[in-house]
Amino acid sequence: MKTETSASAVLGSPLRINSLEIKNRIVLGPMAVLRPTDDGRPSNQSIAFLRRRAEGGVGLVFVGGAVASERAWNESPFFPNIRFDKDEFVPDLARMVVAVQEEGAAIFAQLFPSFGRMGVPRNGAHPIAASAKPVVMGATGFPDHVYVPGGRVTPPPDAATAADIKAVEADVVSAARRAKAAGFDGVEIGAHMCYFYSSFLSPLANQRTDEYGGSAENRARALRDAVAAVRAEVGPDYPVGIRMSVNDHLPSGQGADGFAEVARHIVTAGVDFISLTEGNYESMGQNVPSQSGNMLAHGEPQAFRAAVGGIPLFLSSTPDPQQAADAITAGHADATMLARQLLADPDYAKKVIGGREAEIVWCDHANSCLRRLMTNIPVACHKNPEMGHEDPEAKRATPLQNMFVWAAGNAFLMAIADKAAKAAPKPKH
Ligand SMILES: Cc1cc2nc3c(=O)[nH]c(=O)nc-3n(C[C@H](O)[C@H](O)[C@H](O)COP(=O)(O)O)c2cc1C
Ligand code: SF4
Numbered sequence: 274m275k276t277e278t279s280a281s282a283v284l285g286s287p288l289r290i291n292s293l294e295i296k297n298r299i300v301l302g303p304m305a306v307l308r309p310t311d312d313g314r315p316s317n318q319s320i321a322f323l324r325r326r327a328e329g330g331v332g333l334v335f336v337g338g339a340v341a342s343e344r345a346w347n348e349s350p351f352f353p354n355i356r357f358d359k360d361e362f363v364p365d366l367a368r369m370v371v372a373v374q375e376e377g378a379a380i381f382a383q384l385f386p387s388f389g390r391m392g393v394p395r396n397g398a399h400p401i402a403a404s405a406k407p408v409v410m411g412a413t414g415f416p417d418h419v420y421v422p423g424g425r426v427t428p429p430p431d432a433a434t435a436a437d438i439k440a441v442e443a444d445v446v447s448a449a450r451r452a453k454a455a456g457f458d459g460v461e462i463g464a465h466m467c468y469f470y471s472s473f474l475s476p477l478a479n480q481r482t483d484e485y486g487g488s489a490e491n492r493a494r495a496l497r498d499a500v501a502a503v504r505a506e507v508g509p510d511y512p513v514g515i516r517m518s519v520n521d522h523l524p525s526g527q528g529a530d531g532f533a534e535v536a537r538h539i540v541t542a543g544v545d546f547i548s549l550t551e552g553n554y555e556s557m558g559q560n561v562p563s564q565s566g567n568m569l570a571h572g573e574p575q576a577f578r579a580a581v582g583g584i585p586l587f588l589s590s591t592p593d594p595q596q597a598a599d600a601i602t603a604g605h606a607d608a609t610m611l612a613r614q615l616l617a618d619p620d621y622a623k624k625v626i627g628g629r630e631a632e633i634v635w636c637d638h639a640n641s642c643l644r645r646l647m648t649n650i651p652v653a654c655h656k657n658p659e660m661g662h663e664d665p666e667a668k669r670a671t672p673l674q675n676m677f678v679w680a681a682g683n684a685f686l687m688a689i690a691d692k693a694a695k696a697a698p699k700p701k702h
Contacts, residue, residue: 280594285626292510297332299622302612303383305338306652313356315369321663327376330622341384341448348392357448366455379458389469400430402472403479414558420687423694459512475527493538504543514546522556533580563638565593617656
């Protein structure tokens, strides 16, 4: 018998975000798997991928890997990206929006203001962040079956000046205006991982001594000002949210209570939802976990709830439907946001809400999708042969690329590659 606390009843119930009602509480998380055109427009594959997830019953779709500024376009670590940095992209974005809305889902744009500590120096531009701190990739571990032979440390960014911070803010405001003009139902400012705004939020990455560093209030300032400026642009009724890492998961890093305290200073500027995400590029194993419900076990949504009250919180990495439903019933979160599970099974939402959980195709967390993303090979999912060519015309990875993805996930081969990379002479600077 279906009870009010069953997964189908809880996850199938509507959710209000500002003036928008979303039909259920299952959300497609942002993923840079959309394969836009080389000049940054949604391709037929981008649209077909998102439409397929909307058709599969999710209430809300996030467009991942989208850039808000020319700076972000130039320095992105994964490409091409969908662009929001010029008015000329609005008509193509609108085509994608309509396709998703036609299937009954809402669609939000995730806007990457700038890649901060993960930015790649390119085309004469140098990345900027709160402080000149490089990222030690996977310092406390990588996701299962992901290896980076020899390790990787990013080039240190420049510490942003006050004028740089205001320039990024202006770009985010313009991008939000374009998203609204294209018909998006809401926007999210990406302030997670080691990207620009994220670098301000934790004392580990923010060593500034001006009004953007030091206290939680100061560390919140850059993002809080951006939210306030976007809010002033889009008006009081339009959904505006942020995506935040909620725990550094690093020795002497900031934990959930510290991040929640920073969030408390930001939400008053007009935040309608927070997408919670674990860890960052230095604690990647936590960011892309193999178990359902880690975030709940770590108490992160609970800390945010205590700090920010009733603002809708999106829970991450909890594909177990009843576990997500119980968290919502307990008041820890308001919706479940899923990434890989919806690559493996685009009909997950329909199956959960229809009480057909036995039919779900489960993601195995073997992360070949992630290895593809990290090596700029078209993302595919071995559990779902349709994924990556929802548009049958979409270009497929070559057999050589597929072989490379396999080898990059093989512990034995990667141990050899790691030894070789560490023994190789270091380039002279
Ligand atoms: C292939 C792939 C691409 C991703 N791209 C993005 C992205 O563009 N923006 C983002 O915020 N997170 C991105 N992520 C992270 C996911 O949104 C999510 O936080 C992570 O996979 C953990 O959630 P899951 O356990 O539901 O997969 C990506 C993850 C994967 C596997
Ligand atoms: S390739 Fe598919 S099954 Fe494997 S981790 Fe990625 S989404 Fe899950």
